[in-house]
Amino acid sequence: MNLQANVLSVLDEALALDGRTSGFDGNTPLLGALPELDSMAIVTVISALESRFGIMFDDDEISGETFATVDSLTNLIASKLDA
Numbered sequence: 001m002n003l004q005a006n007v008l009s010v011l012d013e014a015l016a017l018d019g020r021t022s023g024f025d026g027n028t029p030l031l032g033a034l035p036e037l038d039s040m041a042i043v044t045v046i047s048a049l050e051s052r053f054g055i056m057f058d059d060d061e062i063s064g065e066t067f068a069t070v071d072s073l074t075n076l077i078a079s080k081l082d083a
Contacts, residue, residue, distance in 0.1 A: 003074055003077065003078055003081075004026065004070065004071075004074045006052065006053075007049070007070065007073055007074045007077060008021040008022075008024055008070065009021070010045065010048045010049055010052050011024075011030075011045060011070075013048065014041070014044045014045045014048040015034065015036040015037060015041055015044075015045065016036065017034075017036065024070055025070065026069065026070050026071035026074065027069055027070070027071065028069060028070045029068065029069055030067045030068065030069060030070065030073065031064055031067040031068060037067065042062075042067065045067075046062065049077060053077055053080070053081060055077065055080040055081065056080075057076075057080070061076060
């Protein structure tokens with residue numbers, strides 16, 4: 001499973017999207033487009049991503065841009081894994 005597929009799996013589970021992420025691609029908008037992704041859900045998603053990938057996010061790494069699209073979120077995780 002590639003990185004984007006893993007990110008989508010976390011989003012699907014954390015947001016209880018019931019498989020809707022199977023139709024998502026890198027350009028799929030997240031924040032503002034998914035009603036399930038509210039401020040409380042972002043905390044859940046961040047925690048799930050940290051757990052899945054064994055990474056930690058700094059507060060200054062998390063912004064609206066981070067959750068703009070599937071690609072923006074995946075790219076941040078990729079940069080954390082490469083560090």
